[in-house]
Amino acid sequence: MPAGQKKVLQASVELFALQGYSATSTAQIAEAAGVSQGTIFKYFKNKQALLNFILDSTIAQLIPSYSMEIMKRLKNEIHTARDFINFIIDDRYAFLSENRQLVLIVQDQFLTDDAFVKLTKEKLSDRFQFVCQTVDDLAGKDFTMPTVDLLQLIASQLLFLFLMEFRFKLPTKFDRKHELNQIKENVYQAALK
Secondary structure, eight states, X not given: OOHHHHHHHHHHHHHHHHHOSTTOOHHHHHHHHTSOHHHHHHHOSSHHHHXXXXXXXXXXXXXXXXXXXXXXXXXXXXXXXXXXXHHHHHHHHHHHHHTHHHHHHXXXXXXXXXXXXXXXXXXXXXXXXXXXXXXXXXXXXXXXXOHHHHHHHHHHHHHHHHIIIIIIOOSSOOOHHHHHHHHHHHHHHXXXX
């Protein structure tokens, strides 16, 4: 990837995550990247094409390849339902935290772009079915709720914590480890027999 394109992408991710896609102009991107606006349009037809490149790259490469890695680890390292809950909460929150700028952009697009939601569902549908089957195979018999409901419970708890930490940035004292342990306890109580 050419250096100019890389600078544009890095600046775009930072600005889109910080102030949102709609509030970010190509002039701001060019300034943050240290390039001219012409450089942006050399690599991307328009700002929407730039966003699409970021989103497509995130969905097409990062999520599926990382999901396969997690599935291998789950099959090799997890022996109880409690192990599964601990692993998935810690691992997925680490993933969200490490990729917070991209996650914030994806989250914004889920709220504002129906076409993106449809495309993402199509791309991840098979992967989600694979995850559900893997969870059922590993520990499904130990849960009091269907796997889809369990994953929804975990995802909603993690997303809320993520938003509190990285989007709302509330001025209260934040103890990530304590919050994650609280989520684990909530899930244990709701999901384990």
